[in-house]
Every structure is written in structure tokens, then in C-alpha cells.
Amino acid sequence: MNNHNCRVCGLYIDPLPWGEDGNCPTYEICPCCGLEFGNEDYTIKSTKQYREKWISEGANWFEPKEKPKNWDKEEQFKNIPQKFK
Numbered sequence: 001m002n003n004h005n006c007r008v009c010g011l012y013i014d015p016l017p018w019g020e021d022g023n024c025p026t027y028e029i030c031p032c033c034g035l036e037f038g039n040e041d042y043t044i045k046s047t048k049q050y051r052e053k054w055i056s057e058g059a060n061w062f063e064p065k066e067k068p069k070n071w072d073k074e075e076q077f078k079n080i081p082q083k084f085k
Contacts, residue, residue, distance in 0.1 A: 003081045007041040008051045009033040009059075010079035032076070034062030047084045 003022070004012050009032045017037040018025050025038025033054045035041055040050040061067040 005079045005081060006030045006033060006035060006037075007047045007081055007084040008035045008054065009073075010076040012079065013037075029062065031063035031066040032061055033059075041084070044084055 003018070004014060004016055006013055006017060009030065011030055011032040013028075013030065015026065016022075017028065017030070025041075027036055027038050029036055033050070035050060035054075041047040059073055061071075
């Protein structure tokens with residue numbers, strides 16, 4: 001599964017957050033939700049738990065300067081890989 005989207009928030013990430021094979025996380029941080037690829041999104045359960053916590057705390061951008069002007073959380077969530085929804 002070569003997916004460029006964060007498993008928690010759906011943000012497009014380049015390079016691939018889980019590598020070309022989908023199994024080797026980069027351990028980079030998502031500028032939107034603050035997830036560390038390979039840490040909090042290691043399992044489907046942990047991914048969903050992180051998302052719930054992030055949303056319950058206001059779904060604030062980890063790097064506010066990178067937040068698009070017309071950001072739409074619900075629209076971005078449509079890009080979450082299906083198995084992690």
C-alpha cells in the first residue's frame with residue numbers, strides 16, 4: 001500500500017510516511033495532527049485512538065504556519081487510508 005496520506009488526519013505527505021513498501025515508517029512528524037509515523041499509527045487501533053484524542057483536543061495543527069488558509073478537516077479526512085478509518 002503506497003499511500004502518501006497520514007493515517008490519522010489524511011494530510012498528503014511527501015515522501016511516503018511508511019516508505020515504498022508501506023512497512024518502513026519514516027518517524028517524521030505530520031505537520032497537521034502531530035503524529036509520528038511509525039509510533040502512534042503502528043496499529044489500526046492506535047491510529048484510531050490518536051485520531052480521537054486529537055479531535056477531542058480541538059484538531060489543532062501541530063505546525064500552525066503550514067495550515068492552508070481554507071483548510072477543511074472533513075474534506076481532508078476523506079483521504080485517510082480506508083483500513084484506518
